[in-house]
Amino acid sequence: MAIKWKNFSHSIITKIIVFIIVITCFTSSITIFINLMESTQGEIDIVFEDNYYHGEDYIRELDSLTHYLSLLITKYKNKDYILSGKTVTGDLQREKEHLFSEFKKNSNNYNPNWSDDKNYETFERYNADEIFQSKNKLIEEDLKIFDSYLSKLQNLNGILYYASDGENEFTNSPSKSKKYFKNYPAYLIFDKSEEIVFPKEVKTNPKYYNDYLITRNAGRLEKANHTMYIAFIEEPLNDKIKKWEKSKAAITDTLYNVATLLVGLLLAFIYLILVIGRKSFKDNKLYLNFVNRLYNDINIILCLGVIVLWFGAMEFIFIKDIYILIPYITAALGTLGLLLVLSLVKHIKNRTLIKHTLIYNIFNKLFRLICEIYNSGNFTIKILLISIGCPLIIGLSSLMLALLTGAFIPAILVFFIASGAVGVTLWLSFKKTKEFTAIKEGVTMIKEGHVNHVIDISGKGEFAKLADNINSIAEGLSKAVANELKSERLKTELISNVSHDIRTPLTSIITYIDLLKKEGLKSENAEKYIDVLDQKALRLKALTDDLFEASKASSGSIPVNLEEIDVISLIKQGMGELDDKIAASGLDFKLKYPKEKVFVKADGKLLWRVIENLMSNIFKYALNSSRVYIDIIDSDNNVTIIIKNISSYELNINANELMERFKRGDESRNSEGSGLGLSIAKSLIELQNGTFNIEIDGDLFKVVIVLLK
Structure with a gap:
């Protein structure tokens, strides 16, 4: 019996039966589920709801009613x-602002020389x-909404309500008493003293409803005289x-x-996977x-195509309301898809899933062709042999012909010409071989790390161009190595500076906490x-905020809203806000700018952040x-902002290094700065399609910002 079963289990009839079971189960489950969803x-x-009071119908009905009533007594009255x-x-007001914006752009009555208030009066x-x-x-729209809300309230079935703001009332209840509403099995009371939704027959948490309903709709009722009662009549409920309950059971x-x-x-599919491709265990x-x-790669594409085709067919069925086609289309496409999947299963068993792909076969043949060419010999040597052999064969053939015919003088002439051709070819080959050897040795030197090695080949030939290109690569490598060394040095300095700046306040915090523990x-x-402790903690917070800001600025993740900005007004307004700091600093600010307005394409917030960072550096x-000089220069295509001041520290540092993160002109690091301000400022200006440069002349510190119009 066992032997018969083993033979029968892998028979073609059994496989077909199980195949049909898979398609039937798949088609039936899909069809039933789609019909259920529809x-x-x-x-x-x-099916996941505990009771009716947690159901979507109950909550939606209560939500709509509280929405209508809360808006009626708070907004429409x-x-x-x-x-x-x-x-x-x-x-x-929003509509007027929109109309004023259109008036500002299109109307001839708008005067840019007037104040906004005067222009608004004209508008x-x-x-x-x-x-x-x-x-x-707008009033007509609100009246329509008001009437629609009243109509919806009048059509309510089995629900009593009462809502009032002290003057206006909306109700369908014979009583306005809170006690009257509480006699019903499910109710909502809101009068500032209670926020309750509690069905008496169900032990549930009122907070469930308060979170969902009160904060969403009834939360509009803020005044003490706002009242809202809702009750569900028992029989309709x-x-x-x-x-x-009937719907849930079905x-x-x-x-x-x-x-x-x-x-x-699942069981039938697993069985097919086990027996497919074999005739017995x-x-x-x-x-x-x-x-x-x-x-297999085409197979996978076809499987994806079957899936896309099924979804497209379902969309067509839903649009045309021909649901009777669902099982037929699902069965047909399911059969095709299952055949393709079982084919993949066979190749997985046979360990040919990758090897039996079109891409693998193409690349495999190309690889073999390249290997054959590579293994067939040196291509350069072949060309050299041909270039030498051809004239040599011609010369020897002419000599043999002369010996046979007796034409010695023409034969000797041809032989000498062929020999000369061989000599010239040998000389050219020797020269090119020498150049090739020089390139080969040069590449080896560069490969071994001698990036400053120069391949010296004169002339304008292909090898000379190749040598120049390799020298250019070597020069680029040399620069890359130098930049890498500089990067490593800056990275080491960055770690050292960050560690120092964080360790200093952290050490103070630890020390004073220890003192507090002792005393x-x-x-x-x-x-x-x-x-x-408070000062040092704030210092740590400022450092981490600057680090975060620098990271965002350098990665370009800060949103940029470019618009026309009056740069003169921006700087003058900003300096007005910093008036107290300017007075306390004792610095004399000299502002020079054109008489007319100067507009640039920039983000006002980001541009002011840059100016504010520079001002902060000046104060420090x-x-x-x-004296501090601020010049605004208006050019044809751009605007230049130049800020100059005299440093209180000796600026014994390169301007480029000062732009690096955690670099300061105060190398003793006694000041409270983080060393990130200039780096952040440069990144923010570049985000606005501008340039940011620093110039140092003795103790003169100069910032040049160029922005596009």
């Missing part, structure tokens, strides 16, 4: 209130009718609960049926058929220690009682 409109979460225009104040005078029409349109049964089909599908040979000759918080020095490092 009949329930995709709302199958009901009554028709006279809407007609007075009080509900459209914000929308009307309101000339556009009074348009503003009036916009206001009436019971009908809804029974309907919910959907649950359907999902169980789908799960059963999927289990059958003991047979280790894998049998392939005509389907398996299809390349206690009641010590007379405790307040002083805490002040120091400028020589006391010295």
Whole structure:
């Protein structure tokens, strides 16, 4: 019996039967599930709901009702209130701002030399009718919404409500008493003293409803006189609960049926995977058929095509409402897809999944062709032999012909000409071989690390061009090595500087915490220690903020909003905000700029951040009682901002190094700066398509910013 089963298990009939089972289970599960989703409109979460009060229908109904009532008593109130225009104040203001923007761009009545207030008065005078029409349109829209909300409230079935703001009331209840509403099985009370949704028959957490409903809709009720009561009448509520229970039971049964089909599908598919390609358990040979000759990469593409085709067919079915075609299309495409998948399974068993691909075969043949060419000998030697052999063969052939015919003088002449050709060829070959050897040795030298080695080949031939190109590569390598060494040095300095800047306040924090532990918080020095801890902690925070800002700026992840900016107004307004710091610094600021407005294409916030960083550096490092010059130069295509000041420290540092992160003109690192300001400023200007450069002349520190118009 066991032997018969082993033979039967791998028979073609058994495989066909199991194949049909897989397709049947797959098609049935897909069809049932799609029909379920269509009949329930995709709302199958009901199977996970504990009771009706946690269901989408109940919460949606309560959510809509609280939404209507809260807006009626907080925004719309009554028709006279809407007609007075009080509900459209914000929308009307936004509409006026939009109209003023259009007026500013297109109207001849706009005067750029006037103030915004005067232009706005002119706009309101000339556009009074348009503003009036916009206001009436907004009021009409609010009246429609008000009437639609009242209509929806009138059509409610089985729900009582009462909402009031102290003057306006909306209700369908015979009583306005809170106690009356609490007699019903499910209710909501909101009168500033209570926020409750609690069905009496279900032990549930009111917070579940408060989080979902109160914060969403009833949260609009902010005043003490705002009141909202909602109650569900028992008989209609019971009908809804029974309907919910019936739907849940039907959907649950359907999902169980789908799960059963999927289990059958999985088991049958696993069985097919085990037996496909073999005739018995003991047979280790894998049998392939005509389907398996299809390349696996093309097979995979076809599988993806089957999936895309199925989704396209389903979309067509949903649009045309011809759901009867679902099982037929699914079965047909499923059969094709399963055949392709089983073919891949065979190749996985046969360990030919990669080897039996079109791409692998193409590259394999190309590789073999290259290997054959490579193994056939040196191509240069072949050309050399041909170039020498051809004239030599011609000369020897002429000599043999002369000996046979007796024409010695022409034969000797041809032989000497051929010999000369051989000599010239040998000389050229020797020269080219010498050049090739020089290139080969030069490449070897460069490969071994002698990047400064120069291959010296004169002339304009191909080898000379090749030598020049290799020398250029070597020069580039030399520069790359120098840059790498510089990068390593800067990286080491960066780590050292970051460690120093973080360790200094951290050491102070640890020290003063230790003192607080020893002396206690009641010590007379405790307040002083805490002040120091606060300062050092803020210092650490500033360092980490600067590091984060530098990282964002250099990576370009800061959003940039380029627009026309009046750079003169920006700098003057900013300096006005820094007036107290300027007065406290004792510095004399000299601002020079054109009389007309100067506009640039920039992000106002980012540009001011750059100017503010530079101002901060000036306050920290400028020589006391010295002058600071700010020049704005307007050119044809760009605007240049030049800021100059005298440093209080000796600037014994290269301008390029000063642009590196954590570099300071104060190398003693006694100041409170992080050394990131200039690096951040440069990155922010480059994000705005500008350039940022530093020039140092003795103790003169000069920043040059160029921005496009």
